[in-house]
Amino acid sequence: MRILAIDPGYDRLGIAVIEGNPSRPTLLMSDCVEPKKGLREDRLAEVSRAVTDAVRDYAPDALAIETLFFSTNKKTAIGVAEARGAILAAAGAKHLPIIECSPGQVKLAVAGHGGAAKADIARMVPKLLALPNKKRRDDELDAIAIGITALAFGLPRR
Numbered sequence: 007m008r009i010l011a012i013d014p015g016y017d018r019l020g021i022a023v024i025e026g027n028p029s030r031p032t033l034l035m036s037d038c039v040e041p042k043k044g045l046r047e048d049r050l051a052e053v054s055r056a057v058t059d060a061v062r063d064y065a066p067d068a069l070a071i072e073t074l075f076f077s078t079n080k081k082t083a084i085g086v087a088e089a090r091g092a093i094l095a096a097a098g099a100k101h102l103p104i105i106e107c108s109p110g111q112v113k114l115a116v117a118g119h120g121g122a123a124k125a126d127i128a129r130m131v132p133k134l135l136a137l138p139n140k141k142r143r144d145d146e147l148d149a150i151a152i153g154i155t156a157l158a159f160g161l162p163r164r
Contacts, residue, residue, distance in 0.1 A: 016085030
């Protein structure tokens with residue numbers, strides 16, 4: 007199975023394409039998309055375009071996305087919710103099944119326990135699959151972790 011995995015964000019969007027099965031995941035691509043500062047609709051269009059381009063280039067079987075985590079910062083939560091909407095609309099336009107992963111599922115699948123810290127996830131991802139040597143932001147590592155989780159737990163919803 008080939009998964010397009012997204013760590014949704016308004017300022018930074020983690021994106022990865024992973025294929026295989028839970029015991030042998032393979033990373034095909036990962037990146038951190040940082041929309042240019044400016045008009046909200048332009049930034050959301052860039053998020054949507056990144057997803058559409060990845061669907062075109064990698065032909066995934068499903069899109070995995072982290073469920074929205076509400077923080078105390080409502081402005082950030084609204085921006086992430088809008089980015090999720092742009093992502094889901096791009097996936098819907100291509101009729102991609104969606105796999106939603108909660109933060110607890112990602113922590114369990116990657117680090118072995120639902121209470122893992124962000125540093126635990128970052129430390130475990132390179133142990134679970136071969137990563138090309140480059141510097142990665144947390145958002146990119148989170149997208150890779152979401153992809154691994156989708157392979158382990160994911161059943162697309164239709």
